[in-house]
Amino acid sequence: MVELIAKSPVADLLPVEAGSCRLVACAPAAITAIAPYAGAEEALSQALDSAHGLALPPAGRAAGTPGARLIWAGYRQYMLVGEIAPDAAVAAHAAVTDLSDGWVVLRLEGAGTESVLARLTPLDLDPGVFKRGHTARTELAHMMAVLTRTGEGMEIMLMRSFARWGVARIAEAMESVAAQAGLPD
């Protein structure tokens, strides 16, 4: 009998360290897309609250904890990321789809995180503008990405097939920023 061994697309590339920045892999047990049916937002929010203590966050926001984070992921779309799969009651109000292997979650942390990402995305990620709990589904080096600022740093979600290339781009930007920090005045 064959045994199927799970493989991460990026584990061999991480962590990357350059200057004061570190890029690490987050390995949430599950990523689940939750897309409410017509008019079901309120009921869905209540179901999530009862089951997981999470309410639907407004657009551009993420709610919850590292173990169970609910991220706004676009028009009428959310992603539950963390150590839990949604309660069965949720499926009554929303299309629920397992995307655990569809996305790779990375975290960029350390001073200079914003400088690194300024090389990759046009978004204004100044901590005063893009605060903790803010999230954006946006462009990162021509790729679709979800950026979320958490207490630990910037969580970067990339589609799995892009992830190896994406890590290389982020690493390149990290190395560039680190090298520039050491240049003479």
Place this chain on the structure above:
Amino acid sequence: MRLDTGGLIDRDAPLRFRFDGKGHAGLKGDTLASALLANGVRLMGRSFKYHRPRGVMTAGSEEPNALVQIGAGDQVAPNIRATQQEIYDGLTATSQNRWPSLRTDLLAVNDWLSPFLGAGFYYKTFMWPRSFWEKLYEPVIRRAAGLGALSGATDTARYDKAFAHCDVLVIGAGPAGLMAALTAARGGADVILADEDFRPGGRLNAEREEVGGLPGHLWAEETIRTLAEMDNVRIMRRTTVTGAYDGGTYGALERVGEHVGDLPDAAPVQTFWRIAARRAILAAGATERPIAFPDNDRPGVMLAGAVRAYANRWAVAPGKRIAIFGNNDDAWRTARDLAAAGVEIAAMIDTRADAAGTGDFPVHRGAVVTGTRGRLGLTGLSVEGAGGREEIAADTLAVSGGWNPAVHLTCHMNGRPVWDAAIAAFVPAENAVPGLLPAGAAAGRMTTAAALASGDAAARTALEALGAAAPTPDVPQAEDGGTAITPFWHVTGTRGRAWLDFQNDVTVKDVKLAHQENFRSVEHMKRYTTLGMATDQGKLSNIGALAVLSELTGRPIPETGTTTFRPPYTPVRIGALGAHARGSGFAPQRYTTSHEASRARGAPFIEAGLWYRPSYFPRPGETTWRESCDREVRMVRDSVGVADVSTLGKIDIQGPDAAAFLDFVYANTFSTLKPGRVRYGIMLREDGHVMDDGTTARLDDHRFLMTTTTAAAGQVMRHLEYVQQVLRPDLDVQTLSVTDHWAQFAVAGPKARDLLDSLVDEDIADAAFPFMSCGPVTVAGVAGRLFRISFSGELAYEIAVPARYGDALFRALVTRAESLEGGAYGMEALNVLRIEKGFLTHAELHGRTTPFDLGMARMVSGAKDCIGKLATTRPGLNGPEREQLVGLKPVAAGAEILPGAHLFSEGAEAVRVNDQGYVTSAGFSPTLNTTLALGFLRDGRARHGETIRMVDHLRGVETACTVCPPVFFDPEGSRVRG
């Protein structure tokens, strides 16, 4: 030579550099130009066209003459302005456009030939024969005229590109910019202060004057320190804002590493910034302009403001005996500052008879310079005035024709500057770029006091627009006045060439010639003479030239107008614009989970969209792709093959109205599909043409899984979202791409079931799992999905598992296939297999084909509406006039049929009007031992059996083909049901 005292240079930090192979000493704080002048080097370049000896004229980014090459080998950078290049230990600079050396340039013969080489010379002379222009004339001319040269090798230097955001972008850190930044920052705005110099301060570093009771440069230093300590201020030095774009976006070039000798590999030479600013303040200062007089281009003739900048900022006297020639009060500052530094002033020549200045040096009022002497450097000049003609010995001539505000950025959105007679210069038009506020000299406020006040005022305007409170006014005291000017453009009544554009070698005479030949609009004059078209974009020459043109036409300067200033303000390297896009950075690369295993088997990859897919899997002894491809096709037909099909788009569609949604999107019906079954579908665009095809599986009552082609996955997803949100918001349905979550493999061939039986727990015998079934399966304990679909025409399945298991499953499938005399197959074999079966890809679904063309008209359901249905019935989209899908076989087996080739009737000439159709796909079929092709032929379905000519005009191939039905192999489809 270096003065004994003063200057903003570090006398304790000596540096060594080389210019044209010769070693020199400089000091930290020097530019290449200041260091060369300190070493007595005046000759720094040769001119573009006539190879005239040239020296540095300016002390800034407007420099037309002192352009050098920095570095060597593949990282050589041409056309670097010596006035901006900071020196560092080991800097290597070489002069340009000369042979064999700067002092002895043989191409200076062009200067002797100058009477024949005026404006328009090329256009008139090299007219005939026409073909000679490209082959002979242009290469020869290009070699003789030019600036620096690229190495010809790939530039290995690193470049970077980045975004920045702010409330207020302040462009320029002179008095106006510093004041604007200070006020805006004190008002709480997020400020970016960008300055192209490595030392902020602008003219405050170049003048001897006080601001707020401090020497100007110290006030600048203190202000920068204050700003640097504020959290809401970012100071970007060595950063030139190069363009103003829509929506408050500005392009800026930061010269990150050009001042560093041993730049780390990872560090960029330059970074191109895109700065999004809610408001911007243009405090870019002003550029001094020369006066045209005969031989005003000799090394030693410089702008007056530059001469005193060298003396005050770098403690360098450009010469031992300096004459000054100007038409304004500002020029007198040069005489006073140089005299104070102990340099001998040979003469102060002012065109104004009533000039008010005084000084302890010879003064010539109402006089002009009528000529100069000195071959490789100035030795003397002729002055003519009321007192007659006088010869004056001098090694430096400082010239000032007044100052031009740096209006450039205000013109980047078609704004036209307006003439201000008080300063005899153009100033920015009101609100020329939305949100961009000119301040200081850039706005025509020419004194330091006025600049400070106007910088402060601009910042207050910006703060008000941003809804921020203005801080308490705190503008320091500074000098005011001393800007009187009487316009004077060129010395008349003299012989000899008077230069306007130093970089492109354009003289007053050239402008006259343009006018004489009726090129009288300023834009025509520019193009006829090439004035302002060099790398300096005419920063010194434009105004002077249009003043001459205005005299000739008799129209005043404001009516003559200016040429158009366009981005970039100063040159930007292509490397910086293309940063991040070199090599693999060019476009994202998507990898399947089987990538590593495929690479280990030696598969070359081809790009499909952004994906990399294995082309074929070579085996020992196979020397060409065809051998591998043929073997893989036979393998699938005879035993079993495994192919990664994860790249096909997979879209999860859920909701009570999911079936109704699919009925609306697809031309055929999906609401009748039973759970556990799969159906092939085509979807149309609104115009009735086929957008995409694929299979959709019904997983349960309210849930479908749609498959799209690899190429159209994004397009279809976008389309579905559009339908969902815009066309049918009444339907309760949600769509989601799950492409990346699943690894999916086709297992195809007579032994496909044998292979899978050993891997999945469920019963997949024909009775339990017939053709077009789907359902959940357990694969080695992992929950997966199985689909009995076939793109090869064989008994086939597609098996899907969560992507983390893709690598393991692919290896297991291939190992098992190999034990059954099969193996992995790639895109080449996949393509041949589907051509044999007449299955379609985007080669056929290329956007101009209708269901009728494809022989699928009956798939458009009559029982329901769908997107594009009405359009399919439009006249002209159905009938014998349409090019219809056909199969093509060569009459002589083995002859080539080439995709892209066109089809012509026998006996008809192979020209456009006789075109009958074209070939879309072709390949060699090892199964049928002949070339097979799909194509579109006018009224093709009625022409089966006919012989047609395939002509490939590009590759020069012609083949007689037999037209046949597009399904070549197993037309009954018995094998898929096996």
